[in-house]
Amino acid sequence: MSIEQTRDRLAKVLEAPMADFGLDVEAIELSNAGRRRVLRVAVDQDGGVTLDDIAEATVEVSRLLDESDVMGQQPYLLEVTSPGTDRPLTLPRHWRRNQGRLVKVTDHDGQSVTGRILRSDDDTTTLDVDGTEQTLAYGDVAKARVQVELNRKES
Known part of the structure; x- marks a missing residue:
């Protein structure tokens, strides 16, 4: 499965549950780092996100990924973050x-x-x-x- 296909599947798994937390999934990046992959999920909301929001989202994203097969068997590192100031304004x-x-x-x-x-x-x-x-x-x-x-x- 390609990175783009995996990213699309990840969006389907994560967007609705994150919306239930009041968060928008702004970006999903998946890259290879040696034998592991790095999954970065950027979330945001009106008024910005706090460290507590990021911590809660990390727990939920981790749970969702554990319950699905979307990441397969290859090890990965999960990073949940807020979008940086360099993010393009597209919406x-x-x-x-x-x-x-x-x-x-x-x-x-x-x-x-x-x-x-x-x-x-x-x-x-x-x-x-x-x-x-x-x-x-x-x-x-x-x-x-x-x-x-x-x-x-x-x-």
């Missing part, structure tokens, strides 16, 4: 969860703009770009990432 919930943060957005023509997310709904996001509000439809966005701000002054 409306990603934009909503990053309200107030600075993002760099590139459209399908390669034009880029950097602004702070003011608000987001199911179809669009509105950025503050140098004091001017600019509304973008998600369909027009080719790539978007949160920009790390080390010395941000709260306003």
Whole structure:
């Protein structure tokens, strides 16, 4: 079975139970590390996840994997984590969860703009770009990432 097929099966096993915990499965990564595999499951929720959320999710993911045959017999290391700041913004919930943060957005023509997310709904996001509000439809966005701000002054 390919890594992609295994990842698809993992999503089917994990998404509904994680939703019962109030968590969204944001990413499933499966890679080889010598004779073992490494399974990374990134979870998130509105308001972010705490270490307690990660601990509870780890116990539940481990239980679900033990009860299924999705990982087969080959040993693996399980890591449950939150998505990093370098995660691309691809879904409306990603934009909503990053309200107030600075993002760099590139459209399908390669034009880029950097602004702070003011608000987001199911179809669009509105950025503050140098004091001017600019509304973008998600369909027009080719790539978007949160920009790390080390010395941000709260306003």
